[in-house]
Amino acid sequence: MYLLYSFIYTIVLIFIFPFQYLKRPRKNRKGWLKEKFGFFQFSFYTSKSPLPPFAKGGYGGIIWVHAVSVGEVMAALPLLKKLKERYPSKGIILSTITDTGRKVARKGAPKGTAVVYLPFDIPLILNAVIKRVRPEILIVIETELWPNIFRAFKKKGIPVVVLNGRISEHSFRGYKRISFFMKRALSHVDIFGMQDEVYAERIRSMGVESERVMVLGNFKFDTKPPSQIPEWSEKIKGPIIVAGSTHEGEEELITSVYSELKKDIPDFNLIIAPRHPERFKEVEDMLTLKGISFIKRSELETLNFELGIFRGVIILLDSIGELSAIYGIADIAIIGKSFRGYGGQNPLEPAYWGKPIVCGPHMENFPIIKDFYTQGAAIEVNEEMLCPTLKELLMSPDKAKEIGSKAQQLYRKNTGAVERAMEVISKYIP
Numbered sequence: 001m002y003l004l005y006s007f008i009y010t011i012v013l014i015f016i017f018p019f020q021y022l023k024r025p026r027k028n029r030k031g032w033l034k035e036k037f038g039f040f041q042f043s044f045y046t047s048k049s050p051l052p053p054f055a056k057g058g059y060g061g062i063i064w065v066h067a068v069s070v071g072e073v074m075a076a077l078p079l080l081k082k083l084k085e086r087y088p089s090k091g092i093i094l095s096t097i098t099d100t101g102r103k104v105a106r107k108g109a110p111k112g113t114a115v116v117y118l119p120f121d122i123p124l125i126l127n128a129v130i131k132r133v134r135p136e137i138l139i140v141i142e143t144e145l146w147p148n149i150f151r152a153f154k155k156k157g158i159p160v161v162v163l164n165g166r167i168s169e170h171s172f173r174g175y176k177r178i179s180f181f182m183k184r185a186l187s188h189v190d191i192f193g194m195q196d197e198v199y200a201e202r203i204r205s206m207g208v209e210s211e212r213v214m215v216l217g218n219f220k221f222d223t224k225p226p227s228q229i230p231e232w233s234e235k236i237k238g239p240i241i242v243a244g245s246t247h248e249g250e251e252e253l254i255t256s257v258y259s260e261l262k263k264d265i266p267d268f269n270l271i272i273a274p275r276h277p278e279r280f281k282e283v284e285d286m287l288t289l290k291g292i293s294f295i296k297r298s299e300l301e302t303l304n305f306e307l308g309i310f311r312g313v314i315i316l317l318d319s320i321g322e323l324s325a326i327y328g329i330a331d332i333a334i335i336g337k338s339f340r341g342y343g344g345q346n347p348l349e350p351a352y353w354g355k356p357i358v359c360g361p362h363m364e365n366f367p368i369i370k371d372f373y374t375q376g377a378a379i380e381v382n383e384e385m386l387c388p389t390l391k392e393l394l395m396s397p398d399k400a401k402e403i404g405s406k407a408q409q410l411y412r413k414n415t416g417a418v419e420r421a422m423e424v425i426s427k428y429i430p
Helices: 002-022 026-036 070-086 099-108 123-133 147-155 169-177 179-186 197-205 231-235 250-261 277-289 297-302 323-329 348-352 369-374 383-395 397-413 417-426
Strands: 062-066 091-096 114-117 137-141 160-165 191-194 213-215 240-246 269-274 314-316 332-335 357-359 378-380
Touching (some): 002 026, 002 147, 026 114, 070 091, 070 099, 070 137, 070 160, 099 114, 123 147, 147 160, 160 197, 160 417, 191 417, 240 250, 250 277, 250 383, 269 277, 323 348, 348 397, 357 397, 369 378, 369 397, 383 397
Parallel strands (some): 062 137, 269 314, 357 378
16 A cells, blocks of 8 residues: 555656746755755764764654644744753754745744755655654654655654644545545554644544544644734834735635725724735735735835824735734734635634634634634624624724633633643653
């Protein structure tokens, strides 16, 4: 079965490889290519040896953490900090798949962390990487399930641990179709530390024994967004609605609501933050085509406006890594991918700041949102009710503040997942 998987994976890789290579900036292509084939350039390597000094003679000395993209990297940051504090003499590798994830990792990971692209899931490459690097443990964040990677590490006797685990409803249905194979792949994982009981039950139903599954909570409750609010945001005057991590079609919906609300509340501002950087230009073109005035975040430093000039405007947040801090200046937060998308985006960042959260009907990827709804810490609306709901919150700041306060209380109540994860890790790394 692994031979069949490897064959299919390789065939697919041959077809998508040129696109994956060419879509990256020219200056990044060489490094990406090397690392995807397992040739890392660690700062803690010596010029004479491909191995860190502390790894010679056996496996140990390096903790390998994998986080696929921005969201997973952000969730991993508090864990990386704890790992660095508890194991200061060990090297830490943080692998990602996306360019945006790599950028956030390099900016936010503890000093000395080696940030790399995850190698291709091909046994020949993986075996060579493991032989050179000799990691002590592999920690996978959230839902990255790579059969050959799990198998290669386990064959070398290296523990594999999934932490902050989650399986979306969509992924779960897909995995169930190949449950006969996934059961074997998951057998190579020592522990699944899941975010909640819903995800834990899903992993059990895929054939994982109960003794290998535990509920640890969500790392994102332990992730503190950047406390430094960008200076440019101080120029915005009037109420602010932040539409975070929006997906295709949602920007049109939200700007239509914006135009309607402006009739009664002319001085409120809207910040739109598309989830994927490759859509920045698409959203910009949509706004231009509709004749909607807006300001791009990337141009703010070049605009010589006086303090207070931003009032009743739309700002397109065409930047990476700022959304978490921008929620801190919001009066209302709208969660993207919950109206026109499927599954929703992370509602915990605005909850950290104590902001009222407004979601569409599709938050399937975040079961925790049900607790927010039942405790009055968030509001679920359909497209028709989005405008009147936002209007009510803007006109009733005390009500908005009460909802935000409940969200913040619920956030604080659920902290501690990283400490519980460290207890699990300590069983494998004394």
